[in-house]
Amino acid sequence: MADKPTKGLADVVAASTALSDIDGKAGRLFYRGYDIHDLAGRTSFEETAHLLQHGSLPTRAQLADYGAELVRGRTLGALVESNIPEIAEKQGPMEALRTLVSLSGAEDPEKDSNSPEANRRKAARLTAQQPILVARYHAARTGGAVLDPDPELSVAANFLRQITGRDPSAREVAIFDACLVLHADHTMNASTFAARVCAATLSDMHSAIVAAIGTLKGPLHGGANEQVMRTLEGLDPEGVAQAVRDKLAAGEKIMGFGHRVYKTEDPRATHLRRMSQELGEASGDDTFYRMSKEMEEVVFAEKGLYPNVDFYAATVYHYLGIPTDLFTPVFSVSRMSGWTAHVIEQHADNRLIRPDSEYIGERDQKWAPIDER
């Protein structure tokens, strides 16, 4: 056994998975062997979630069944319903989601089973429920009404409609759907690892997802997309390059750049950059897109760092009319499909995850009674 830890577990292979694979040098990402470039824009989020949770891209019949399961899963239980107003008053969006998913676990009809069948049904329910929770939370805190989910509409179309209160264009839906596909899974990222550690104690799916949501929230992980937008909003469009250089000179991290695994462009950023440009131009004011491009150039010139998935996702969501503090919740709407698939995979071939630690504290301490310390 190594007696020195690898800080942050960098390069440690912590699990085996058949769900996703990254080639960090070539900048490639695969879900169950399918290149993300083949999936994004051509495969719906529902098909992608089926691929992850059930192991294959669905046939038309399988997609109809899975779609119907998702539609049924959009109903919230009484405990969740009755607590939304108070939670919306007292908790920020990611905290609220953590609480609401925990509450929904109490109402899940299969909460006490970790069987593969029960896990797959719970995965569908959680995937269906997450966008509804975000929309209902947002409506409660703004005092607005929320449109009922339309059973004829996709996850992407329903979500945009519920959050913005208007019917999105077909192109907006297609772009948002591709965003959901791009964020669905990503090997042993921090939130997925947290979910697997929890699941590996033979705890239940909802507990593992609560751990994952709490982990995604942080700005070094999913929380970065919100911080990217806040950075852009705080910059003078004419002074982007100097402001970024100043931040770097002061030792600040620029949110949305760098990655533990990619040593080149994150393949998801390639799609998101294009979508940000398209939506920015279509909006008639592409200032935030152009500022992002300039930031990208300066960060690369100064630090050799590439944008990660969170960087251009920020302006895409902004142009789609999603409030900035819901960007990370949107990430969770997509990643729910991957997290739940990882819990299914962990339970199917389980061993407790319990690494070792290096002790760096005092030794041979002499005990003394409390009055003599």
Ligand SMILES: CC(=O)SCCNC(=O)CCNC(=O)[C@H](O)C(C)(C)COP(=O)(O)OP(=O)(O)OC[C@H]1O[C@@H](n2cnc3c(N)ncnc32)[C@H](O)[C@@H]1OP(=O)(O)O
């Ligand atoms: C969905 C996601 O989770 S994608 C990642 C989202 N997070 C962010 O965008 C936050 C900003 N980025 C970061 O903090 C990091 O790049 C991480 C957390 C993504 C990866 O972290 P690590 O692999 O541990 O890299 P680490 O933080 O050690 O960085 C290595 C070096 O690059 C620098 N660096 C890394 N990212 C950045 C950044 N965004 N801005 C400036 N410098 C950076 C570090 O300061 C460090 O420099 P040093 O060696 O001179 O000390």
Ligand SMILES: O=C([O-])CC(=O)C(=O)O
């Ligand atoms: O893989 C990571 O460390 C972070 C990331 O990009 C993701 O979770 O999508």
